[in-house]
Amino acid sequence: MSNPLPTVEIEDYKFGFHYPDASVFKTRKGLDDEVVRAISQHKNEPEWMTDFRLRSLAEFRKKPMPNWGADLSDIDFDEIYYYAKPSENQSKTWDDVPESIKETFDRIGIPEAERKFLAGVGAQYDSEMVYHSIQKELSDQGVIFSDPETAVREHPEIVKKYFGTVIPYTDNKFAALNSAVWSGGSFVYIPPGVKVDIPLQAYFRINSENFGQFERTLIIADEGSFVHYVEGCTAPIYATDSLHSAVVEIIALKGARVRYSTVQNWSSDVYNLVTKRAVAYDNATVEWVDGNIGSKRTMKYPSIWLMGEGAHGEVLSIAFAGKGQEQDTGGKAVHAADNTSSVITSKSISKDGGIATYRGHVKVEEGVKNARSHVVCDALIIDPESGTNTYPYMDILSDDVTIEHEAKVSRISEDQLFYLMSRGMSESEAAMMIVNGFLEPLVKQLPMEYAVELNRLIELEMEGSVG
Amino acid sequence: MKIKIKDLHAEINGLKILKGVNLEMESGAVHALMGPNGSGKSTLSNVIFGHPAYDVTGGEILVDGEDILEMGTDERAMLGLFLAFQYPVEIPGVTVGRFLKRAADLHAGEGETKTTGFVKILREMMDYLEIDQQFINRYLNTGFSGGEKKRMEILQMLILKPTFAILDETDSGLDIDALKIVSKGVNKLRGGDFGALIITHYQRILNHIRPDHVHIMYQGRIVTSGGNELVDQLEAKGYDFIKKEFGIEEENDVESVANG
Ligand SMILES: Nc1ncnc2c1ncn2[C@@H]1O[C@H](COP(=O)(O)OP(=O)(O)OP(=O)(O)O)[C@@H](O)[C@H]1O
Ligand SMILES: [Mg+2]
Numbered sequence: 001m002s003n004p005l006p007t008v009e010i011e012d013y014k015f016g017f018h019y020p021d022a023s024v025f026k027t028r029k030g031l032d033d034e035v036v037r038a039i040s041q042h043k044n045e046p047e048w049m050t051d052f053r054l055r056s057l058a059e060f061r062k063k064p065m066p067n068w069g070a071d072l073s074d075i076d077f078d079e080i081y082y083y084a085k086p087s088e089n090q091s092k093t094w095d096d097v098p099e100s101i102k103e104t105f106d107r108i109g110i111p112e113a114e115r116k117f118l119a120g121v122g123a124q125y126d127s128e129m130v131y132h133s134i135q136k137e138l139s140d141q142g143v144i145f146s147d148p149e150t151a152v153r154e155h156p157e158i159v160k161k162y163f164g165t166v167i168p169y170t171d172n173k174f175a176a177l178n179s180a181v182w183s184g185g186s187f188v189y190i191p192p193g194v195k196v197d198i199p200l201q202a203y204f205r206i207n208s209e210n211f212g213q214f215e216r217t218l219i220i221a222d223e224g225s226f227v228h229y230v231e232g233c234t235a236p237i238y239a240t241d242s243l244h245s246a247v248v249e250i251i252a253l254k255g256a257r258v259r260y261s262t263v264q265n266w267s268s269d270v271y272n273l274v275t276k277r278a279v280a281y282d283n284a285t286v287e288w289v290d291g292n293i294g295s296k297r298t299m300k301y302p303s304i305w306l307m308g309e310g311a312h313g314e315v316l317s318i319a320f321a322g323k324g325q326e327q328d329t330g331g332k333a334v335h336a337a338d339n340t341s342s343v344i345t346s347k348s349i350s351k352d353g354g355i356a357t358y359r360g361h362v363k364v365e366e367g368v369k370n371a372r373s374h375v376v377c378d379a380l381i382i383d384p385e386s387g388t389n390t391y392p393y394m395d396i397l398s399d400d401v402t403i404e405h406e407a408k409v410s411r412i413s414e415d416q417l418f419y420l421m422s423r424g425m426s427e428s429e430a431a432m433m434i435v436n437g438f439l440e441p442l443v444k445q446l447p448m449e450y451a452v453e454l455n456r457l458i459e460l461e462m463e464g465s466v467g
Numbered sequence: 468m469k470i471k472i473k474d475l476h477a478e479i480n481g482l483k484i485l486k487g488v489n490l491e492m493e494s495g496a497v498h499a500l501m502g503p504n505g506s507g508k509s510t511l512s513n514v515i516f517g518h519p520a521y522d523v524t525g526g527e528i529l530v531d532g533e534d535i536l537e538m539g540t541d542e543r544a545m546l547g548l549f550l551a552f553q554y555p556v557e558i559p560g561v562t563v564g565r566f567l568k569r570a571a572d573l574h575a576g577e578g579e580t581k582t583t584g585f586v587k588i589l590r591e592m593m594d595y596l597e598i599d600q601q602f603i604n605r606y607l608n609t610g611f612s613g614g615e616k617k618r619m620e621i622l623q624m625l626i627l628k629p630t631f632a633i634l635d636e637t638d639s640g641l642d643i644d645a646l647k648i649v650s651k652g653v654n655k656l657r658g659g660d661f662g663a664l665i666i667t668h669y670q671r672i673l674n675h676i677r678p679d680h681v682h683i684m685y686q687g688r689i690v691t692s693g694g695n696e697l698v699d700q701l702e703a704k705g706y707d708f709i710k711k712e713f714g715i716e717e718e719n720d721v722e723s724v725a726n727g
Contacts, residue, residue, distance in 0.1 A: 418519070419558070420566075422552075424544040424573035424574055424627075425541055425573065426541050427539070433558070436560065
């Protein structure tokens with residue numbers, strides 16, 4: 001019998017290139033107190049931060065690896081470089097960025113995106129932000145957008161108040177690791193009532209081999225403010241594995257709204273183990289838009305703690321699991337106040353033996369009145385080799401709740417392909433059209449630039465010849 | 468276009484369904500294909516289009532002298548063949564407009580301006596088939612009623628302007644008015660270099676689209692061909708008449724299933 005389903009070959013990963021390692025400072029392989037001290041010293045940190053790092057390292061050693069989720073058994077923590085500084089200084093113009101680094105970001109299209117539709121850009125290369133900019137009118141309004149190191153120096157009072165409060169270093173093994181060796185990332189503060197209409201973007205690039213990138217992001221949206229923060233990431237393809245383990249904390253104060261969008265497109269040898277959590281106070285809204293296309297293993301469940309009355313949280317999770325990939329993603333909403341609502345929508349596509357797992361958690365605390373939650377997870381399986389799992393946990397301790405949960409697994413059917421092909425489409429185009437249709441209801445809700453980028457990446461993943 | 472089907476054998480999961488189909492058709496003429504349920508009419512259409520679930524175990528299908536059996540479904544479509552499905556599938560999330568635009572682009576010849584006028588033509592055709600314009604933004608066949616799906620097939624045919632179309636029971640489940648509209652659609656393309664094979668169980672559609680030739684399929688073979696008089700005979704006497712006329716024995720289907 002002929003093979004009814006498309007054999008789609010994964011197009012070469014477009015961002016798999018790398019430049020020679022030209023780090024100006026690098027810690028030796030492996031991790032111990034000395035390495036942590038070296039990182040802290042290199043950053044001229046105050047003692048409280050050095051202590052925080054050392055405490056976190058001890059916690060990291062103590063904590064077991066997660067006994068659930070994606071298979072992480074191949075990670076060798078002793079084989080990883082934990083800190084690599086790419087250049088002496090951070091630049092404010094692209095012209096000042098060292099040539100090979102600038103070329104990298106040119107190839108990824110960051111300066112161009114900045115000109116077109118961004119209010120501020122941070123570009124991280126290995127361990128440090130090499131470029132940072134923000135529109136003057138925003139900084140004039142008191143908006144702060146910098147790396148967290150700068151914030152530790154210039155705004156220690158804000159950092160001390162919020163850093164590690166949403167995700168304590170004791171939260172999980174990888175949060176502890178990040179807390180010990182964090183470097184780079186973003187610090188964002190939006191003053192009360194300020195609305196940043198166009199997005200701020202941070203771009204994370206790994207260049208070195210066997211490398212661990214541990215950026216740390218803290219976003220504080222003060223009362224009634226708005227910000228859309230976009231993050232993107234890529235890495236070269238090496239024969240060995242790299243590790244990306246970020247911590248992202250968001251604080252949305254009364255009436256604030258924060259939208260955090262990710263396009264994760266790591267190369268196929270990166271372990272992507274990220275902890276992302278937000279707290280939303282009275283009438284605040286937090287939206288996570290989390291697209292995971294690349295990486296070898298991803299474990300990431302953006303969470304929202306609805307702490308204030310009327311707070312609203314949304315997680316839109318899109319995962320594409322191709323050959324050799326495990327995307328273990330989802331979302332979490334904790335209703336800790338009255339009249340709170342959450343929506344978790346997950347769409348995954350698995351292909352060429354990839355495994356996409358949805359892991360979701362909705363919790364309603366005792367005594368909470370009128371909590372509403374809506375969870376939808378749809379999985380599309382492209383071929384018989386690929387798989388999907390759904391783990392929707394519900395933890396409902398109040399009875400004044402409205403919870404809806406829908407889950408659906410669909411496969412591209414032979415008859416759908418046949419139908420579209422009978423109208424002249426090739427097999428791969430037909431499959432792509434069905435995939436696009438599957439994502440359509442979700443893509444419709446995304447910011448335009450984000451939707452375009454996501455579609456482009458998924459198209460690249462789907463593209464290939466018909467076997 | 469000349470379509471020549473010679474001694475075609477096809478099976479699904481080892482179950483023999485087409486058992487030596489011989490049929491010649493030409494654009495410029497309308498053919499009707501009738502035959503009892505399960506006789507293999509839809510199978511024949513699917514095999515002509517290369518549905519991957521069917522294995523062709525013998526015979527050939529020649530289009531203008533070229534054997535198309537090795538061609539992909541899309542390549543066959545690009546020859547100018549069209550199939551209006553008996554059961555059109557739903558494609559969630561893909562709008563009618565987007566789908567039709569893409570299909571039309573693929574069929575647009577070299578030098579034709581692909582976008583200009585497409586929406587205008589689409590709207591005209593929709594009006595012609597009395598399809599509400601809102602359908603442009605609906606997801607393809609998703610949640611359509613039976614009749615709406617059938618009209619959508621005819622709309623696609625009018626947009627893609629095939630040389631030869633197979634209509635697999637497009638008339639089934641249509642009300643009188645819809646039947647007239649669908650017939651109108653076929654007659655619009657009729658004449659010149661357009662041909663069609665109308666698969667049906669009922670005379671009524673053939674009163675609107677008069678076929679030039681009528682073929683009767685029975686147990687995986689074309690057992691007789693003729694003109695309109697065949698339709699009248701069938702209508703009057705049922706398929707028993709075919710059985711008697713052509714001395715067909717009931718096959719032991721259980722055996723072929725067991726072998727499959
Ligand atoms: N996927 C399949 N699996 C098993 N049997 C099949 C399959 N498709 C078709 N058949 C069988 O092949 C035979 C012919 O079916 P086909 O659909 O071609 O008949 P038909 O002439 O179009 O009938 P109808 O007038 O009811 O539409 C039937 O017995 C049917 O059950
Ligand atoms: Mg049929």
